[in-house]
Amino acid sequence: MVMERNEADSCPGVLRLHQAADGPLARIRIPGGRLEPAQLQALAEAAVELADGSIELTSRGNVQLRQVRDAAALEERLTTAGLLPSTTHERVRNIIASPLSGRVGGWADVHALVPALDTGLRDHPGLAELPGRVLFTLDDGRGDVSGLGGDIGIHAVDDGNFALLLAGKDTGLRVPAAEAVDLMLAAAHAFLALRDGQWRLHEIPDGHDKLTEQLATHPGLTTSPDTVEVTARQDIPVGWLTQADGKVALGAGVRLGSLPARTAEFIAAIEHPVYLTPWRSIVITDLDEWTAEQVVRVLAPMGLIFDAASPWLQVSACAGLPGCAKSHTDIRADAAEAVESGRVIPSGTAQSAHEGLDADEVVAAGRQHWSGCERRCGRPRGHVTDVIATTDGYRIVPSE
Structure with a gap:
């Protein structure tokens, strides 16, 4: 595939935060995914004292902190922790x-x-x-x-x-x-x-x-x-x-990849x-x-x-509202309700396509990714049923 990029790479880090809809977001690289206990403790303390109280796990084995209130203090803490x-x-x-x-x-x-x-x-x-x-x-x-x-x-x-x-x-x-x-x-x-x-x-x-x-x-x-x-x-x-x-x-497993501090x-x-x-x-x-x-x-x-066998392991989701202004809904809340109400079925026949569904009408089997818009951010690779929020309700796109 040939692709031209006219814009600069804007991938966030600690020194360059992403201005998400709910506030500054820091992404912290964790090579190989390994965290020493003291480093995890430092992340937990930073999440509580400088961010929104949770540690987001990413699909690259990294972590994110949302609503960062003091970027300089975060940089100092992470440097001290070796992160x-x-x-x-x-x-x-x-x-x-x-x-x-x-x-x-x-x-x-x-x-x-x-x-x-x-x-x-x-x-x-x-x-x-x-x-x-x-x-x-x-x-x-x-x-x-x-x-x-x-x-x-x-x-x-x-x-x-x-x-x-x-x-x-x-x-x-x-x-x-x-x-x-x-x-x-x-x-x-x-x-x-x-x-x-x-x-x-x-x-x-x-x-x-x-x-x-x-x-x-x-x-x-x-x-x-x-x-x-x-x-x-x-x-x-x-x-x-x-x-x-x-x-x-x-x-x-960590529910929707959000680890409370x-x-x-x-x-x-x-x-x-x-x-x-x-x-x-x-x-x-x-x-x-x-x-x-x-x-x-x-x-x-x-x-x-x-x-x-937990249905939580079948579900991933993008940030949704309030973290992403492009999202049509609080996608994580809707996905969590689907799991808790038994509408996420661990295995079964793939769904036929549906459109215009209310959140409480969505029922999907097997691996599924919930997206707040058509961009489908964070979608894992492989066979995944897409549950996509639109201006007219949810649309289900079965795994191929």
Whole structure:
């Protein structure tokens, strides 16, 4: 697809806030989704004291704070917590890694590569020019994040080698683990040289092929005729997950991706690493069984979802009113009411198209995304039924 961009990249960060309808919004990059307990506590305190009291989880494993009241104070707190290590490269640190990597399944521990990639991005002054929408993905071979539409990605094919993915497609190039980060950084530099105002690699005409050709001479590369099949999956890790070392990871869904600060404080108090997933959920890691049982006992009544069959896991939504002036309604309130009243059916036959529905008439089965307007912001990839607010009521567009 050929796409021209005439406007500058306006992707928000901490130092450049987005002026949403309900006030300034800050987006904080969390490379690989990993948060230390003290960092989560700092986010919770900032949400209460400087924003609207909630931490929004994004589809890139990052977080957002809405209605920011003091941008300078937020910058100072995040810097102290280690969440803003660069003032020049903060918006380009978009790195997603398989959340369970190194603990449950997968060929390789891709989390071990995240710090090196993050540091490499920040160490190159020129890479500060990357658009804030460029996405790096590190998949440990299970196929959970390679289908998320990354620009530059690696995908483990055995316990020591990775496939290079560009614009979400396999290039046929293979790289040993020791060279993987250097190759991704080389791809980032090459993308900058190719782009002519485009924000994403797939927007550059023949961008995948041109970049593959440029990278083919990188040291240590081999080629493979076997293609990695990349598909979009809704792969939320939920519930009790036994780690390879015998400890327990707990996967928890977060209703519509909005984590109350008070709940975040309880999670931070567990004093174990937390991973944010691109499905707006969390994974609390490295627990003993007794602690894991207590965590579920405390956090489930606070709204975290440990049941993989919960209808809440089927539903995502855009910001809606009052956060977005383009929305026709408070979309999150309508989606939440649909779940609570039993109108979100976990599985079943896809709906036929409907138009002009009142909010309480919407019934949809399976994975669904509620949007306040036709832009469908935040819509996940893959088979998703769209529930769209219009000036004449809701319209249902069945998953294809």
